[in-house]
Amino acid sequence: MDTQRGVPRTHARATEPGATGRAGARDVPTATVARLPGYLRVLNGLTADGVVTTSSEELAAGAGVTSAQLRKDLSFLGSYGRRGVGYDVLHLSEQISVVLGLTTQRRVVIVGIGNLGHALASYSVFAERGFAVVGLVDADPALVGTTVGGLMVQPPASLHDVVSGADATIGIIATPAAVAQDVCDELVAAGVVGILTFAPRALRVPAHVDLRAVDVASELQILAFHDRRRTGTGA
Amino acid sequence: MDTQRGVPRTHARATEPGATGRAGARDVPTATVARLPGYLRVLNGLTADGVVTTSSEELAAGAGVTSAQLRKDLSFLGSYGRRGVGYDVLHLSEQISVVLGLTTQRRVVIVGIGNLGHALASYSVFAERGFAVVGLVDADPALVGTTVGGLMVQPPASLHDVVSGADATIGIIATPAAVAQDVCDELVAAGVVGILTFAPRALRVPAHVDLRAVDVASELQILAFHDRRRTGTGA
DNA sequence: TAGATTGTTAATCGATTAACAATC
DNA sequence: TAGATTGTTAATCGATTAACAATC
Structure with missing residues (x-):
């Protein structure tokens, strides 16, 4: 009764019909896609605050999900973090933008x-x-x-x-x-x-x-x- | 890519903490709860058209789900249909309203x-x-x-x-x-x-x-x- | 009775969670 | 090296689908 939720869908799974296919962006579960905008929002806020590196714990807290959920979600996109260190805010933000198709207006x-x-x-x-x-x-x-x-x-x-x-x-x-x-x-x-x-x-x-x-x-x-x-x- | 979807949630399951507990309304899955307003909307439309009885097929089509999904959802509320006949539009509408708690403004x-x-x-x-x-x-x-x-x-x-x-x-x-x-x-x-x-x-x-x-x-x-x-x- | 349609069961599928090995 | 944190695996959980027995 207390968690933030994204949007459900009886959506078809997000397979990658595209020609060459960007690495990592293939076959992202719909539930994950629905949470990506939330992660992006938090990352943009961190960037505005001048934060350079973040952790799955911090990012998840900001988005209202568990760190396990966040890492699982990001794992569908690729490996954009560094073990023992965390995620580069700008780089991860850019990768999510690419996956969501936000690089084109x-x-x-x-x-x-x-x-x-x-x-x-x-x-x-x-x-x-x-x-x-x-x-x-x-x-x-x-x-x-x-x-x-x-x-x-x-x-x-x-x-x-x-x-x-x-x-x-x-x-x-x-x-x-x-x-x-x-x-x-x-x-x-x-x-x-x-x-x-x-x-x-x-x-x-x-x-x-x-x-x-x-x-x-x-x-x-x-x-x-x-x-x-x-x-x-x-x- | 073509179906209507309700709302997803990381919601706690809808258990019934209430004292006596109305029959049927206990433990309705969150995914089902999220679809009930859609069913109610279709039922209200049928009522406005003077339709007295409907089927899971008709109701599901109006709500944009499969008839199997609809029957499964309604089964959590109780048995409000008649085999071989269908559902009484007004009665089902009322039951869903009760479950959703819409009898009080x-x-x-x-x-x-x-x-x-x-x-x-x-x-x-x-x-x-x-x-x-x-x-x-x-x-x-x-x-x-x-x-x-x-x-x-x-x-x-x-x-x-x-x-x-x-x-x-x-x-x-x-x-x-x-x-x-x-x-x-x-x-x-x-x-x-x-x-x-x-x-x-x-x-x-x-x-x-x-x-x-x-x-x-x-x-x-x-x-x-x-x-x-x-x-x-x-x- | 014969036909229709529900309510339920069982199987499948997808999503979440927790734990931990990999590795920075 | 020791500590930290990711990425992945496996287990659990919940939701959907399909089939059909019950029954009107």
Whole structure:
């Protein structure tokens, strides 16, 4: 009840279909991939603090996992530590970035500029972590043409052009649930290979597209399950 | 790469410490608990469509899981279906609500009313799914005293009173990462038993408090991992 | 009865944990 | 060398899948 958790997935295992294949990056378990961003975050913080070397113990504590878990996770990437010494913060950070594919900036399009989409479009953390929001789309005529986070909101009919024109590979869906599947299909048709949806509804995507879903109301309902056990109400 | 996933957790198993214990609700695996909100969502949709009876096949398809998975999950709650017939939509919906502890309305306080907090404070889906936002707190003097989603924003010094005064059991953290742990500690001291954080930082909570973390930038980084394999860039 | 569909069992699979040999 | 810490192995644990007997 007290540990931080990453994100689960019924994900296909992360095998390496790539041509030559970078050493070490092959066949990383999905559970490990989901924790890598957390490690990277801690490493970046250490770098900002001027820390040059770290240990599995320190890194794990910062990320909220055990040192055994951390070493096991890193072992799937390769051997980037030195026994008896620890890990070079900058080098490990770079290796994880390479494995996650963050050495190239990914371009993101957000569909649905309501309260949530608006917040995401203005979210500075995206830029800090290597993503560029390159397009905004909304169906509300009152919203189309306005500027949010420095970008002009485009109409739904422009979705394909916005995605392909900016060469976006990731789409974020922040629309009402009712239209989420249609938007999803259009994003896929336009060429995105990854989708992050906030719409409370199951979406279908082809096998070559990666889908991740965040449902904040479901998160609260999961909290309610444990809440009930502590406050005694609810049954 | 194509399935919907719930939320992973390094969660303690959901054992039943409650006194008498409702039949069936004991010892539900965390992976199952995380999928229950999805089933509930589909059941509510079926109810709205006037559907009276459903099958594991139909329900699973709507939730994006296999029928085997669904039946296995429901088996932890009890036997609420009829062989050869299926499930009564209303009855099953009610049983899941009881297990999740949704028969009592939970009160939620949101700390950090920036872009994201603002969006969450105005998020109608919370009310639809049985949660009441009863307090808003922010450190920005320019924001304190303003009204968002019908509630007046309170200063940080009022956090404890806002939580205990409204008897809130769940806290949502939408503050900058730098202050997230302090806010978390204050929420716990004020008596919440569940915390949902959007701050990109690992948080520590005592064993009796349940913590769930949503990190949208990490979600994008996980998508980038697969993106790299398809677009070939990034290594 | 015959057909349908659940609930459960058993097998498989993947993830976590702990311990320690390797080695800096 | 002695102490420290990694990387790996093996054991455990939990979750998923498939098949089917129970039963409506």
